[in-house]
Amino acid sequence: MKFEVTATARKTQGTGASRRLRRAGRVPAIVYGGNEPPITIELDHNTVFHQLKHEAFHASILTLEVDGSKEQVLLRDVQMHPWKPLVLHLDFQRVDPNAKIHMKVPLHFVGADVAPGVKLAGGNITHVMNEAEVLCLPKDLPEFIEVDLSGLQAGHSLHLSEIKLPAGVEFVELRHGNDAAVASCVVPRGAAEEAAEGTQA
Structure with a gap:
């Protein structure tokens, strides 16, 4: 199963900014690894919430599109709210096709x-x-x-x-x-x- 994740670069940082994002139905996330510096991004909450319900989403190479640019990533961490059906934060790691x-x-x-x-x-x-x-x-x-x-x-x-x-x-x-x-x-x-x-x- 192929998964595509659409995101936009995040321009604001910090706890307050993340809270405002979540209130607007967005999820803060980070992409790291490879030869590129880490970047902070945001995703649509409802879309990614439903994708997370797929078992394969957690164990597949994902295509992440950030502002029109695509790269291959793995989902490395998910932070959920303790009792609400709410995704708080996601970590993605870039994939090197030649590295195990x-x-x-x-x-x-x-x-x-x-x-x-x-x-x-x-x-x-x-x-x-x-x-x-x-x-x-x-x-x-x-x-x-x-x-x-x-x-x-x-x-x-x-x-x-x-x-x-x-x-x-x-x-x-x-x-x-x-x-x-x-x-x-x-x-x-x-x-x-x-x-x-x-x-x-």
Whole structure:
């Protein structure tokens, strides 16, 4: 999914200026990184609020247009109001197409309903992680990573090393020697006892 973010350069700085922007339905933001100096910008609140609801918006290369000039960026930070549906501030980082980036990518789990641990042993799948940090070139960044649970046995876990990744993408944790568990199949005590009784019968 391609996302375009339209913004204008911000001419005023400071807390008071940011408050006035928000009252006018605008969101203050900053763009940094690359060989260019940081610039402060403003965006339409309602537009960006709805874009933030898309999972892929948080893990995609975005096209940011500022006063007619376009560049590729990543969304690096979102500040929300503690209880109101209000975006307070956004941070964008410029993307160098030739430099690898670290990015948290959502995990999409499939095949849980046919996993032997669920189907045969009455187990429950527990998601230990819902996102994982990857390292790749911007062009290879996936919107999400599919995790196949169809072979998961009761009492077992699925680890990062067992997940098939798109070409050019690697897990940061594995680079550091940590083959973390992503999901596990736990059999409730009652179900385990019933299964044992069935075996004895």
